[in-house]
Amino acid sequence: xxxxxxxxxxxxxxxxxxxxxxxxxxxxxxxxxxxxxxxxxxxxxxxxxxxxxxxxxxxxxxxxxxxxxxxxxxxxxxxxxxxxxxxxxxxxxxxxxxxxxxxxxxxxxxxxxxxxxxxxxxxxxxxxxxxxxxxxxxxxxxxxxxxxxxxxxxxxxxxxxxxxxxxxxxxxxxxxxxxxxxxxxxxxxxxxxxxxxxxxxxxxxxxxxxxxxxxxxxxxxxxxxxxxxxxxxxxxxxxxxxxxxxxxxxxxxxxxxxxxxxxxxxx
Numbered sequence: 487x488x489x490x491x492x493x494x495x496x497x498x499x500x501x502x503x504x505x506x507x508x509x510x511x512x513x514x515x516x517x518x519x520x521x522x523x524x525x526x527x528x529x530x531x532x533x534x535x536x537x538x539x540x541x542x543x544x545x546x547x548x549x550x551x552x553x554x555x556x557x558x559x560x561x562x563x564x565x566x567x568x569x570x571x572x573x574x575x576x577x578x579x580x581x582x583x584x585x586x587x588x589x590x591x592x593x594x595x596x597x598x599x600x601x602x603x604x605x606x607x608x609x610x611x612x613x614x615x616x617x618x619x620x621x622x623x624x625x626x627x628x629x630x631x632x633x634x635x636x637x638x639x640x641x642x643x644x645x646x647x648x649x650x651x652x653x654x655x656x657x658x659x660x661x662x663x664x665x666x667x668x669x670x671x672x673x674x675x676x677x678x679x680x681x682x683x684x685x686x687x688x689x690x691x692x693x694x695x696x697x698x699x700x701x702x703x704x705x706x707x708x709x710x711x712x713x714x715x716x717x718x719x720x721x722x723x724x725x726x727x728x729x730x731x732x733x734x735x736x737x738x739x740x741x742x743x744x745x746x747x748x749x750x751x752x753x
Contacts, residue, residue, distance in 0.1 A: 491515060492586055494746050499556035500570065506537040507546040511570060514550075514580055522583025525576050561742040585725075595720075684708050687719050688740075696737050707744060714751055718743035 491512070495501060500511060513535035517524045524531065528547055537546070550570045557568030559582055571578045688704050689697055697704075708715050718740045725733075733739045 494749050497749055498558060499554055499568075503549055504539070504544060504546075506539040507544065507549050509537050510535045510546045511550055514571065514578065515583075518580050518583060520587075522580040522587075523574065524578050524580065531578075558742065558746075561738050595717075680712055681705065681708050684712060684715050684719065688715075691719070691722060691736055691740070700737060711748060711751065714744050714747035717747040717750075 500508065510532065513531065514524050517526075517531070517534070526534070532546075539546070551573065552569065554568030554570075557570075559566065560568050562585070563582060566581050569581055571580055685701070685705065685708070688701075692700070704715070721743050722733075722736070722740060
């Protein structure tokens, strides 16, 4: 069992709390089951977290159990009022645990794209998809062959292009930018198919009135970082597929996810 620790935690209001509060919360995450429950008493869990603090310092339990007006989770789940945990019979439950556990990070998305591309190509050729190890071996052998071919002044450059081709998205004919900074924040040029595609998906989620009022804002966001907008939409679809309660304010929820994605992509 493991818990996903989102890097956005260091940008949250929790990270401004004293050290013993942060250590206790991370310990609770590490001990949580797949639904976010942690079993044990306060004394026992403090012993596991190995925290010690003067009585004059804030009680970490009261901090985590209490509301936080500065928490970004207020946008997603206002009824919790920014609380991180709640007390249950026999222990505690980490609030919003299932939400963060369901989020897929960028590397998972890239891996899924590679696997989908491989299945797509194998289907076209009528072959059984190769394992990731076999694919890596094929790419390495291909690169070695090209490097040893005589009469090619650009052999090494060519092999880089071939390797990039292996990670193309099934749904897009465009290659991922080689430059890491460009890859982390990919803008969409005005009027391109990518912008039209994302605006269409937003219209399917948001009401006509919202799109009339905020359509220009979303268009600017797509042009600034289309990948962050795409991730927000994907997380919305993932949440819907997991049969969570309906989102009351989809525009605000998407804005929150877009902001988090920007932090992940731009650092």
